[in-house]
Amino acid sequence: MISDRMLEALNKQINEEMFSAYLYLSMSAYFELQNLKGFANWMMVQYKEEVDHAMKFYHYINSRGGKVKLFALAEPPSEWSSPLNAFEETLKHEQHITKCINDLVDLAEQEKDRATFNLLQWYIDEQIEEEENDNEILGKLRLLGEGGNSIFMLDRELAQRKYIPLAQGKE
Numbered sequence: 001m002i003s004d005r006m007l008e009a010l011n012k013q014i015n016e017e018m019f020s021a022y023l024y025l026s027m028s029a030y031f032e033l034q035n036l037k038g039f040a041n042w043m044m045v046q047y048k049e050e051v052d053h054a055m056k057f058y059h060y061i062n063s064r065g066g067k068v069k070l071f072a073l074a075e076p077p078s079e080w081s082s083p084l085n086a087f088e089e090t091l092k093h094e095q096h097i098t099k100c101i102n103d104l105v106d107l108a109e110q111e112k113d114r115a116t117f118n119l120l121q122w123y124i125d126e127q128i129e130e131e132e133n134d135n136e137i138l139g140k141l142r143l144l145g146e147g148g149n150s151i152f153m154l155d156r157e158l159a160q161r162k163y164i165p166l167a168q169g170k171e
């Protein structure tokens with residue numbers, strides 16, 4: 001059985017992941033309007049991955065016999081001052097999610113919940129990758145500057161990102 005405290009925290013994390021999805025979908029729409037199709041694609045893939053992250057918690061709660069509870073989603077921002085600004089905000093948001101995951105790990109330890117502790121190891125690794133990806137793109141944006149040519153080059157690169165669905169426990 002999963003403890004009430006752990007269950008509530010995991011349900012809140014579903015909301016965090018779904019908000020992340022919402023935020024990146026909003027960024028994808030922002031890039032579409034700027035005609036930056038590659039950036040829009042990158043954010044659309046990110047949106048789908050965030051839904052997968054939420055669903056991984058969803059299936060896990062079900063498999064432990066817990067009750068999934070969905071909370072209201074906050075409205076995400078819809079405007080950023082530049083691609084650089086959008087990626088700065090993306091990194092900031094992922095750093096917040098990393099803290100959420102670390103707090104969940106602390107709670108799993110307090111509750112002596114080994115199964116949840118195990119599950120969270122996947123999210124710890126995922127967060128390393130998330131922050132690394134954002135830092136890489138931020139580095140390029142800063143190095144190349146935000147002139148038309150460099151943005152066009154980066155847009156072509158970001159168009160290559162493909163969505164790979166995450167294998168889930170139970171559908």
Ligand code: FEO
Pocket residue numbers: 017020049050053094097130
């Ligand atoms: Fe699900 Fe981007 O953290």
